Amino acid sequence: MSRVVHFEIPVDDPDRAGDFYRAVFGWDPQRWGPVEYWPLATGEQPGVGTGAEGALTPRREAPEGVLVYVGVDDIDAAVDRVTAAGGTVVAEKMPIPSVGWSVHLRDTEGNLVGLFQSDEGAPGAVAEPEEER
Numbered sequence: 001m002s003r004v005v006h007f008e009i010p011v012d013d014p015d016r017a018g019d020f021y022r023a024v025f026g027w028d029p030q031r032w033g034p035v036e037y038w039p040l041a042t043g044e045q046p047g048v049g050t051g052a053e054g055a056l057t058p059r060r061e062a063p064e065g066v067l068v069y070v071g072v073d074d075i076d077a078a079v080d081r082v083t084a085a086g087g088t089v090v091a092e093k094m095p096i097p098s099v100g101w102s103v104h105l106r107d108t109e110g111n112l113v114g115l116f117q118s119d120e121g122a123p124g125a126v127a128e129p130e131e132e133r
Helices: 014-025 075-084
Strands: 004-011 038-040 055-056 067-071 088-098 101-107 112-118
Touching: 004 014, 004 112, 014 038, 014 055, 067 101, 075 088, 075 112
Parallel strands: 004 055, 067 112
Antiparallel strands: 004 067, 038 055, 088 101, 101 112
């Protein structure tokens, strides 16, 4: 059985939103490098135990509202099941460098849902700087 493994909450003001989620749930969003993305650990330790991991994201990246991602073992097989069941793929399979793969789909009711497959070998990792010679 697949479970929700990630969610994204669209925000207009990440500082204001961070203050809200800190005060209400004790989540501590911290910006992820130079990307406009603020991960939220909702379990005891990110990626371990109970609770899906989440993030605050600019509203322009998620204009339809909160987006949930369901973890799957094989994203290609899951996409086949989506289309066979009457859903449609909205955003094709794309790598999340060194993390995994993502696909966005619409269910039969028009809801946007994400699929996620973990894969540390997903391409596009940031190259390490060359050592000085």
